[in-house]
Amino acid sequence: MMSVAILVSLFFLYSLISRRLEQTIVTAPIVFTVAGMLMFPALPAILRFGVNAGVLSWLAEIGLVLLLFTDASRTDTTVLRCIGNLAVRLLSVGMLLTTQVILADYMIMR
Secondary structure: OHHHHHHHHHHHHHHHHHHHHOOOOOOHHHHHHHHHHHHHHHHHHHHHOOOOHHHHHHHHHHHHHHHHHHHHHOOOHHHHHHOHHHHHHHHHHHHHHHHHHHHHHHHHHO
16 A cells, blocks of 8 residues: 555656646656656565565556656657658567577577
8 A cells, every 4th residue: 555655656746747847858768767767675575574575566656657648648650750760660679689688588598
């Protein structure tokens, strides 16, 4: 329950300063990534309070969904059409490399 309160508080605080942050290079993904990095040292203390690791994983997934949805809703479609091929090329190469790294790690750990 404490982790839910922290997540809701973070969303609330971000909503208070989001208008000012739009004028800078700081985006929502940067804010929430830094918040996650700052909370990482407190993870053992949070887990000692009885918070299940599954709950933290669920909260991370919900946060990621909200974050990706917000970024996708602000995407300029005209710019996306201009660089559409670039996104496809980067995604295909990135997907291929990620799959190879995962497969190599699986083969080494076997």
